Amino acid sequence: MAEAATKILEESLGETVLIKLRGNRKLRGKLEGFDLHMNLVLENAEDISNPDETVNLGRIIVRGDNVILISPPPR
């Protein structure tokens, strides 16, 4: 993974990130961990794909293959 990407993900540990996955799924959660395949661990994750209904997912592991975008918190 790009050093730039790693640096941002490291700075985002413990912070809330937004994730867009294939298939129009959107997630939000506190970043607890990641690896070079962009596998992610989120705490207090929520599925926010449907703007009218947020679904609590708790702690989750996201497989990197499905990730399109990761949006760290504003600096």
Place this chain on the structure above:
Amino acid sequence: MAEAATKILEESLGETVLIKLRGNRKLRGKLEGFDLHMNLVLENAEDISNPDETVNLGRIIVRGDNVILISPPPR
């Protein structure tokens, strides 16, 4: 796989996890094993894709390629 992900999966051994697969399939079962490709072994697995009809699958091996999310039990 991220150390964070491995750590969570190790802590989840023997516990019930929720799995979301591609193609809108959802599974629930006791985690018996896993590997770095997120191949999973579940005991007493159930297909809960259809909220009106839980299908018992018994012991299964899930190929990691199909995994989107793994949700370990609450701490």
Place this chain on the structure above:
Amino acid sequence: MAEAATKILEESLGETVLIKLRGNRKLRGKLEGFDLHMNLVLENAEDISNPDETVNLGRIIVRGDNVILISPPPR
């Protein structure tokens, strides 16, 4: 492949397993062999995708890429 998965597949050699493949295909057959990519060899395999019409396939090789789930026989 996870040691847990390998162990289950080894224990299942000579036993009937259920296989779910991408594209809603379901197979049943006696497991004769496997490898770390989840390529499988089944004996007396049947395509049971259509509940009203079981199709005999005889001995087959299944390419692991297409595998979603493998269900070994109950212990």
Place this chain on the structure above:
Amino acid sequence: MAEAATKILEESLGETVLIKLRGNRKLRGKLEGFDLHMNLVLENAEDISNPDETVNLGRIIVRGDNVILISPPPR
């Protein structure tokens, strides 16, 4: 590839095999060669996807990526 799969393919050299490919394509032909990616060489191959119209393909190379099932001849 699994030793079991290799063994079956080796035993099937010179014999007619059935191949199911992604996209509902079915082929039949005499197995002339194969490799560990399941790339196949078939002689006198026929496309039998349409039960009403067999299409002669002659000698073909099939890229393994597209293979779902290989069905060797009965023993």
Place this chain on the structure above:
Amino acid sequence: MAEAATKILEESLGETVLIKLRGNRKLRGKLEGFDLHMNLVLENAEDISNPDETVNLGRIIVRGDNVILISPPPR
């Protein structure tokens, strides 16, 4: 990645680039980083897929797998 591609991406650091992703998604943002898998880091990113509604995304990481085209700024 091609030296030619790397050279263009390096020259584009700090500049606005256009990105076309699979699934008809278009992004625009300042290129902050990249790697050999074409994973990208964008600052002040915008989703411009819908010409009638630009969505601010802030700083994002784009997984290279989804990239079709990258359009650096004119020289």
Place this chain on the structure above:
Amino acid sequence: MAEAATKILEESLGETVLIKLRGNRKLRGKLEGFDLHMNLVLENAEDISNPDETVNLGRIIVRGDNVILISPPPR
């Protein structure tokens, strides 16, 4: 690539081959080169996907990923 496949492709150099690609595309052309990923170079290539309209493509490089079948000329 299988030695059998390599051998056939080598014998087919300078000969007309038929190629079936994903997405129902069919090509015909004189094989000028190939590699172990089944990337192909064709001379005087034609897109014959539409039986009513052959499209001349001239010399082309075909990315192996898209290849389903290669049909060398009859021996």
Place this chain on the structure above:
Amino acid sequence: MAEAATKILEESLGETVLIKLRGNRKLRGKLEGFDLHMNLVLENAEDISNPDETVNLGRIIVRGDNVILISPPPR
């Protein structure tokens, strides 16, 4: 990449090439660079997918994964 393909791409540097991508996208542009994954750099690129509306893209990087065909200029 095949030596034959590399040779053609090298001869095509500075020349206009046609590119067919997955999803029925067609591009035309001057080839500035390429690598063994068929990542391409095009100058003065145009999206010619729609015969009625050519879209100027300027200089672009095309990710090789999406390439189906590359058509170099006639010799």
